[in-house]
Structure formats: C-alpha cells, structure tokens
Amino acid sequence: MENWGLITIRQRDGLYKDGLFPIIQKHNLQEIIAHEVSHQWFGNLVTMKWWSDLWLNEGFATLISLKGVDFLENTTWRYDDRAESQCFALRSDQTNGMIPISGGEYSNPGRYTELTSHMNHIIYKKSSIIIRMIERIIEEDTFKKGLRRFLNSFLYKNADHEDLFNVLVYVHDSSAGGHLSGQNFSLSDVMDTWIRQPHFPLVHVNRKEGSIVTIRQEKYEHVPYLARANEQVWKIPIFYDDPVSAKHKVFWLTDKQPQVFDMAGQYVVDPHQLTYMRIRYDIEMYSDITMALLHDYRVIPTNSRSRLIDDTFSMAEHGQMSYKVAFNVTMYMSKETEYRPLQTFSAYMDYFLPRMYGLEFWSEYQEYLSLIIGKLFDQFNAQGLDADMDIQNDLFSTRDIVVLRACIIDYEPCIQMANERFQEVRRNCSGKSQLLSGSDCNKIPYYLRPYVYSAAVKHGTEADFDFLFEKWNMEHYMMERDSIFNGLCSTRFREKSDL
Ligand SMILES: [Zn+2]
Numbered sequence: 169m170e171n172w173g174l175i176t177i178r179q180r181d182g183l184y185k186d187g188l189f190p191i192i193q194k195h196n197l198q199e200i201i202a203h204e205v206s207h208q209w210f211g212n213l214v215t216m217k218w219w220s221d222l223w224l225n226e227g228f229a230t231l232i233s234l235k236g237v238d239f240l241e242n243t244t245w246r247y248d249d250r251a252e253s254q255c256f257a258l259r260s261d262q263t264n265g266m267i268p269i270s271g272g273e274y275s276n277p278g279r280y281t282e283l284t285s286h287m288n289h290i291i292y293k294k295s296s297i298i299i300r301m302i303e304r305i306i307e308e309d310t311f312k313k314g315l316r317r318f319l320n321s322f323l324y325k326n327a328d329h330e331d332l333f334n335v336l337v338y339v340h341d342s343s344a345g346g347h348l349s350g351q352n353f354s355l356s357d358v359m360d361t362w363i364r365q366p367h368f369p370l371v372h373v374n375r376k377e378g379s380i381v382t383i384r385q386e387k388y389e390h391v392p393y394l395a396r397a398n399e400q401v402w403k404i405p406i407f408y409d410d411p412v413s414a415k416h417k418v419f420w421l422t423d424k425q426p427q428v429f430d431m432a433g434q435y436v437v438d439p440h441q442l443t444y445m446r447i448r449y450d451i452e453m454y455s456d457i458t459m460a461l462l463h464d465y466r467v468i469p470t471n472s473r474s475r476l477i478d479d480t481f482s483m484a485e486h487g488q489m490s491y492k493v494a495f496n497v498t499m500y501m502s503k504e505t506e507y508r509p510l511q512t513f514s515a516y517m518d519y520f521l522p523r524m525y526g527l528e529f530w531s532e533y534q535e536y537l538s539l540i541i542g543k544l545f546d547q548f549n550a551q552g553l554d555a556d557m558d559i560q561n562d563l564f565s566t567r568d569i570v571v572l573r574a575c576i577i578d579y580e581p582c583i584q585m586a587n588e589r590f591q592e593v594r595r596n597c598s599g600k601s602q603l604l605s606g607s608d609c610n611k612i613p614y615y616l617r618p619y620v621y622s623a624a625v626k627h628g629t630e631a632d633f634d635f636l637f638e639k640w641n642m643e644h645y646m647m648e649r650d651s652i653f654n655g656l657c658s659t660r661f662r663e664k665s666d667l
Contacts, residue, residue, distance in 0.1 A: 170207030202236025227295025251474035441471035590624035621655025
C-alpha cells in the first residue's frame with residue numbers, strides 16, 4: 169500500500185532469500201516495491217479528482233513497476249512484453265457486464281471494494297495497455313516530456329484524465345488546435361472510445377492481393393449466441409513501421425467501414441501487439457502464418473506469436489473458429505524458446521488437461537503434448553536442470569513452465585528425473601531433525617522442488633508419501649511447506665488424503 173511516507177507490503181510478498189526462494193519471488197517483490205514507489209508520483213504527488221480516474225494511478229504504477237524490475241535486472245523484456253497483460257485483460261474484458269475503466273457505477277468509492285479480480289485486471293492491466301497506446305501514438309520522447317510537464321503543473325493538486333490528455337497533446341503538437349497531428353480528432357476523442365466503454369474490438373483482416381488487405385472492426389463477442397446488436401466503435405490505431413524510412417506510423421481505423429491496408433510484407437497486423445484488440449485473419453492467411461511459423465517462427469515477433477495462440481483458442485471456445493486452426497498455429501511450438509508464447513499455450517493446454525483425462529482422446533492428446541513439451545524438456549534436461557539461466561532473457565521462466573508440464577503429462581524422462589532426485593533427498597535428509605528447506609541435504613533447486621515432490625509422490629510408494637508428510641509436519645519455512653503440500657496432494661492413495 170502506497171501511503172505517503174509509509175509503504176506497506178504483505179509479509180508473504182516481502183520475504184526473499186537467495187537459494188531458498190524461487191527467483192520469480194524476488195522479481196515479484198521488486199515489482200511490488202516499484203509499483204508502490206511510483207504511486208508517490210501518480211496518486212500522491214498528483215491525486216486524481218475522483219475514483220473514476222483510478223485507472224491512471226494503477227495503470228502508470230503497473231507500467232513503471234515493469235520498468236523498475238528491468239532497471240534493477242538490466243533487462244528490457246518486461247516492459248516490451250505485452251502478451252501477459254493483454255491475455256489477462258482481454259479475458260476479463262470479454263465477460264458480460266464488464267465495466268469501462270473510467271466512469272461507470274464502480275467509480276463510487278464505496279463500490280470500489282466490490283471489484284472482482286476480473287475488474288482488477290481491467291483497472292490495472294487494461295489501463296497500462298491503454299497508456300502504452302498513448303505513448304506510441306505521440307511517441308516515447310514526447311510522452312516523457314508531457315508526463316514531466318503534467319506532474320509539475322499539478323504538483324500537490326488534483327487532476328483528471330482530461331488534464332493529462334491536454335498536456336500531452338500540447339507537447340505533441342501545440343499548433344494542431346488540440347487535434348492529433350494530421351488528424352481531425354483529439355487524443356481525448358480516441359481515448360474516450362477506450363476508457364468510457366467496456367470490452368474491445370475484433371479486427372477482421374482479409375487478403376485482397378499480396379500484402380494488401382482489408383481491415384474492419386466490430387465488437388468482440390466471446391459467446392456469440394448471447395450477443396446483442398450494439399453500436400460500439402473504437403478509434404483504433406494500427407501501428408506499423410514504414411518499410412522505407414523505418415519510422416513509426418499509425419493507420420487509423422475509426423469507424424465500421426472496411427479500410428484497405430498495406431501490411432508491407434508482414435505476416436501479422438500490429439506485429440508488436442501494441443493495440444488492445446483481438447485479430448481474426450482469413451483462412452488463407454492463417455495457413456500462411458502456420459507455414460511461416462513452421463519454417464522459421466522468429467519471422468513473427470514474440471508478442472504476436474502469443475496473441476495468435478490466445479486469439480484463435482479464445483475464438484474456438486464458443487465455436488467462432490475451428491479448433492483445427494488454433495491447433496495448427498501451435499504445430500511449431502516444439503521449437504519455441506520464449507516464455508510468453510509458451511505460457512499462453514500452456515494456459516490453454518491446462519484447460520484441456522482435466523477435460524481430456526481418462527477419455528478416449530487422452531492418449532492422442534498426451535502424445536501431441538509430448539511432441540511439443542517433451543522435446544523442450546529434453547533440451548533443458550541435457551543442459552542440466554540445476555544450471556543457472558541467464559537473467560537477461562526469460563529462459564528460466566521457460567524452463568519452469570516446461571518442466572512442470574512435462575511431469576504433469578507423465579513424460580517418462582521427467583518422471584525418471586523426479587524419482588531419482590527424490591530418492592537422493594530421501595537418502596540425504598533421512599535424519600529426524602533434517603528439514604527439506606536445509607540446503608545441506610536437499611540439493612534440488614528451489615524452482616524444481618514442487619514438481620519433483622509431485623511427480624515422485626504421484627508415481628511413488630506409500631513410504632515416499634510418509635517421508636514427505638513427516639517433513640511437512642516439521643517444516644518451518646512457508647515456501648517449503650507449500651512445495652511439500654503441493655507434492656502430497658498428488659498421491660494416488662486415497663486414504664492418505666484424509667490425514
Ligand atoms: Zn497500485
């Protein structure tokens with residue numbers, strides 16, 4: 169909590185010790201601290217006039233927390249990563265009854281406490297994406313200058329989003345009479361369509377010839393049979409780089425009329441996933457995208473690879489698109505090395521796991537996942553699962569996600585690895601007073617422990633369960649207790665779960 173002069177953090181989130189906690193815990197803590205510190209400017213130094221602009225406080229704090237961790241770790245990928253925020257925000261925003269990020273009945277502070285996790289995704293994540301769209305529309309340097317001017321102008325005062333937009337547009341182009349350069353509408357006109365109405369657009373892309381496509385918008389309806397006629401329209405910036413000058417450009421889709429757009433040789437629209445929307449291509453374009461991914465997946469940027477998976481599986485959920493298209497997009501995944509596309513893929517695969525388990529398709533599904541996850545597991549296993557991963561990229565997170573899924577789908581080399589590591593721990597930590605959190609006897613790296621315990625208990629003996637249960641009873645460290653408990657829950661001995 170960002171109280172001025174007294175930042176407070178939950179004890180559970182505030183604890184970290186090298187070697188005893190997974191590295192992700194450290195990054196989460198860094199992110200929380202950076203988030204609360206950024207509120208000293210956005211929220212405390214300049215305070216919103218009313219709760220309807222809470223999105224500005226939380227949107228900026230969410231963005232700056234990513235910059236903060238990148239700064240501390242000397243990386244850039246967190247701020248460049250749009251996939252996670254978009255996945256969470258879109259999934260929440262596509263539910264019926266969702267609120268706009270500004271205004272609406274939840275602007276009343278009494279009702280703010282009623283916000284659900286879906287609504288929190290809107291206030292935090294959708295807001296941060298919208299703010300980044302503004303940054304790209306007026307360009308980063310202008311955006312920074314504008315923010316400095318805004319903070320200085322409203323120091324120790326209250327402000328609303330109109331105050332911010334006015335300052336940004338003035339710094340962007342003071343001669344344009346409040347309009348965006350070269351346009352007959354203002355930043356407020358654009359932003360009103362994103363902050364004052366809920367949900368988001370689906371942009372259809374249909375090939376005309378070569379790189380020339382038609383694009384048009386409609387409101388995204390996740391459950392088509394519940395859809396009602398609506399007139400929602402967004403002023404959509406389609407960001408692209410000029411193929412000759414490499415300068416940042418914006419193509420505006422401002423109404424429901426189809427527009428002709430030149431993709432300039434790109435396989436996807438908005439390749440860096442800068443705009444808050446889902447995209448649907450025609451079947452021929454999906455086929456080209458699938459082939460391009462199989463040939464060399466890097467021709468499509470990381471954020472867009474994640475978006476392709478998210479959009480196609482999301483549309484397939486209620487029959488708007490064939491699952492065949494979605495699964496075809498994933499055929500290249502055994503070569504994927506980036507965390508976000510794998511995280512998005514895994515989220516959908518996790519959805520299918522309990523629904524497929526034990527059914528006639530299970531073995532085929534298991535085989536499909538083994539082809540993708542198994543191959544990736546073999547690569548990490550060959551490097552050594554204890555190896556330090558370069559924190560300059562997100563390989564450690566990729567390894568985490570791959571090892572977990574490989575063991576969950578009973579991929580034999582993963583089960584074997586888990587069993588060997590677990591039996592080693594049983595031998596080395598057999599003393600009555602030895603804790604599994606003690607690094608002297610337990611050499612399994614922390615990130616790997618929950619997966620090893622789970623797989624070992626799932627495929628092991630009653631004695632394996634009893635050993636772990638005894639260690640859980642005496643363990644002091646909460647993180648280790650959670651890992652052990654996670655493992656105990658995997659037992660196939662029904663009577664053990666009553667202990
Ligand atoms: Zn906050």
